[in-house]
Amino acid sequence: MGSPKFVLYMTIFVVAWISANLILAGISEKAAWDPYPFILLNLAFSTQASYSAPLIMLAQNRQDARDRVVAEQDRIRAERNLADTEYLAREIAGLRLALQDVATRDFVRSELRDMLEDLRAEIAADAANASAHEDETESDHESDEALRPLEDGHTGQ
Numbered sequence: 001m002g003s004p005k006f007v008l009y010m011t012i013f014v015v016a017w018i019s020a021n022l023i024l025a026g027i028s029e030k031a032a033w034d035p036y037p038f039i040l041l042n043l044a045f046s047t048q049a050s051y052s053a054p055l056i057m058l059a060q061n062r063q064d065a066r067d068r069v070v071a072e073q074d075r076i077r078a079e080r081n082l083a084d085t086e087y088l089a090r091e092i093a094g095l096r097l098a099l100q101d102v103a104t105r106d107f108v109r110s111e112l113r114d115m116l117e118d119l120r121a122e123i124a125a126d127a128a129n130a131s132a133h134e135d136e137t138e139s140d141h142e143s144d145e146a147l148r149p150l151e152d153g154h155t156g157q
Contacts, residue, residue: 017041 018038025032034040 014041 017034018041021032021034021036021038025035029035
């Protein structure tokens with residue numbers, strides 16, 4: 001009853017009602033079915049109002065019920081969002097605590113650099129030992145060859 005279309009139709013109806021009664025009253029007082037104070041039109045408006053009021057109240061009650069349902073759903077959704085947010089906050093806090101015990105990328109890189117330097121030093125030391133050992137075994141072979149007995153059993157000296 002409160003739609004713009006209804007208001008437009010009701011305005012057209014009232015203007016037509018009043019115009020028709022005024023024109024007919026100008027012709028003859030008996031021809032107008034609702035002369036000037038428009039008592040019949042007033043009675044129609046009163047009847048419409050008496051039916052409209054309870055309908056409007058029912059519509060408001062239905063809207064209140066819908067609003068309550070929507071508010072309850074919003075409250076439940078807000079509680080769920082709050083619980084999810086608290087859970088995520090706890091998880092993030094746990095991850096932060098766990099990350100304090102985990103090696104960072106820079107720490108791992110520095111440890112790997114130190115290990116690489118140690119390995120290079122060991123390889124260099126092993127290479128030096130190997131070349132010294134080769135020199136030693138070479139000289140041993142030369143001295144062994146010098147002291148090796150000849151075919152007849154003498155050392156050659």
